[in-house]
Amino acid sequence: MAPPAAATRTTRGQLLVLVLLLASQFTLAVDFSVLNVALPTVGTSLGFSDANAQWIATAFALCAAGFTLLFGRVGDYVGKLRVFLVGMAALGLASLLGGLATSPALLLTARAAQGLATAAVTPAALSLLTTTFPEGPARQRALGLNSVMMSTGFTCGAILGGVLTDVASWRWAFLINVPIAAIVVAVAPFVLADPAARERTRLDLPGAALVTAGLLALVYGATRLGENGAADPWALGCLLAAAALLVAFWAAERRHPHPLVPVTILARRAVGWGNAAGFVTFTMEPALVFLLTMYLQHVLGLNPLQTGLMLVAMGTGAIIGGVVGPRVTAAFGVRRALVGGLVVQSALTGLLVFVGETTGSLWLVAVTTFVGAIGHVCAIVGFMVAATSGLPDHEQGLATGVATMTQQVAIALGVPVMSAVAIAAGGLASLSALRLAIAVDAAVVLVGALLVARGLRQRSG
Template sequence: MTRGQLLVLLLLLASQFTLTVDFSILNVALPTVGDSLGFAEAHVQWIATAFALCAAGFTLLFGRIGDYVGRRRVFLIGMIALGAASLLGGVATSPEMLLTARVAQGLATAAVTPAALSLLTVSFPEGPLRQRALGLNSVVMSTGFTAGAVLGGVLTDLLSWRWAFLVNVPIALLVVAIAPFVLRDSADRERSRLDIPGAVLVTGGLLALVYGATRLGEAGIADVWGLAAIGVAVVLLVAFWRAESAHPHPLVPLQILTRRTIGFGNIAGFATFAFESSLVFVLTMYLQHVLGLDALQTGLMLVAMGLGAIIGGSVAPRFIETFGVRNTVAVGLAIQAVTTGILVLVGPSVGWLWFVGLMNFVGAIGHVAAIVGFMVAATSGLPDHEQGLATGLAMMTQQVAIALGIPIMSTVATAAGGIDSLGALHVAIAVNAVLVLIAALLVAVGMPVRRSILRNSLN
């Protein structure tokens, strides 16, 4: 890498780390935050849901806007918004004030994540350098998610939950101060008009989908509002698909979704993000409700995932060059599935902690290898003016997967006996593993066989 490329990489990785930490940092601190600000017990989950709704619902739209107005501009505005929203959350004195901050953080995340990834892809030519950069980016995303859980426990126990917000402010300020001197936007921009009807339909559909899944996860599979929201989501997303096929300049050209590499790559991305994040949720319930660990101890148990993620991100680019994207993704998902499935053996004593840590470590290697392959497949073989679209789709897949994964597993565990029950958690773990294994088989059968996607144009 040149010095300029290295500076771009460091800056964008810092922003991605901050955003992924944001997603998980409050998870272990939700009861403390709720008690501090007077949230009703039934409404505490909205601290996480408000963020997830906006992060998932608006990512594709903001990614496409970057193709029109410039990714660097969207990136800078998003980082400024993130800093301001984090400051508001850190000084919040009421539930309404905190939820406003979480909505703003979600919107900032929806703007920054696709912009940062597209700036990264256009800064590195297709080939080993881009693979290495995407590998490091995947490590940062996974370790950021894990670090958020650890940091949330540390800050809550030793200082205050408010520092879970305030820690973002200096990082955002530093990134905004440096970015104009480091980042260079491509002059190759989309010149057609933005597809407003398509943007409204897909954003509304995604918001309804995430909201409905969250309601079903909280209130049960028979919740009327949750089922109604899922129905609305289906109607809006089907209408979006039909509208895009008839629009002269669609928000998402449907031909890009027919490319098997991108289609199956996004299937793999959804599976690995949805079911790894939901595994973290299930294991948190196991560690705290079954074994009786506190927030800090629970966070420290997840460090093994971070260590595995570093190894997975380091070896994945070499595996892609040697064995191809398809094999790397399929094997990575298979490792994630097997190490998850073995966790059905865990019992009610702390003597199982070493086993949980070992499976988390090995599983994270496969998880991040699959992420790197997903990112390579989802962003390669496209002109610069479509990178915002490609990265927007990839980040939408990631955000929607994380937002849906926990409600899905929560619904399974609740239906099997409740999240406090070891038997119900075993059922959720088994379902998790089976779904990841199905995704691995789909990728192995459906993704094109190529030693390196980066040496060929996409089908």
């Protein structure tokens, strides 16, 4: 039966909510990658050593990934709107500090604060979005646009970082957030509402401590692995500690009367496999952006501005994917949208193993990243629909917290892991090593597609 027109029509109030939340999501996604291209310039400007410059990115990723689930659950207790407003205000202040930083310590403090703000705002914004739009076509369209903001924001961050570094100053990568955050904080109380009932039980503090420590150890260990390779004992130790902490977290959640994450929600087929698909696509696509950045700069010799402009094709594909993704999901079902999007992403990534040492390969990069990004965002739309469907409003904070954690951890892990692959194969300036890492990227996505297809095969949509 077709949904009634009222369920599919977007009201003026819903449109205002959508614009405000999408602006915040885009800003947060940009922050994740905006300094990646400019790391050498920033490091030189503030006196970072070559070995420590990577901490500009790592400080952000650690906090964004490590605290997302905790803040997502806090929103269920104190109110998602309150967490959203505090997080956006913190983002503005942290960005101002970063833009004015005169030492490595101040810049790293700003990046860590930006990461904490991202961990607070992202699940709160997504939860407000899903509770504003009822399940069905309206929510799928909203999630599709949200997916565009997340994916294109990451890509545009790389583009913007290159442009600002060459044309103005890397400081504007921070300062541009300040007016955006101020506008959102000023307007949000008049536009947003928090309709979901709040939790009245006590917060699961042991579970929060275990999962936060586990995620921090996981991202830190993976980052060291990407920098130093498998011979780094600290990397291996952190990864083992992360595994132990996360296993302990899972065991604790099964026994706690009011767990931070009820394991029953992840046992739901759509939620569990949707998050698995989201983890795969969000791990490998940002990793591909990183590998291509290394290829364009180290192999072809492009400058940051030229490198950023080469990623415009990927951003354009992501926008188109956000438009067609909800339609694909509605027409073919969540399972086919997820699997099909992952297969397209894998196939087009695989074609990039044929890039060469001359600028004649630029057309291949542009075409494959354009089409691959369409598949990537179609998969994201399917992921978000699967991960948030069939749940009451009071569980949306939890579901969106889990989905956001999946996204943030995946982005934080993908780059260092693929960097470690390339370093082990010959280094980030070696064409053969980058080709191998790209092939591994494509293979992981394909395996993910096959597993998701199998896991969701008993569902019709």
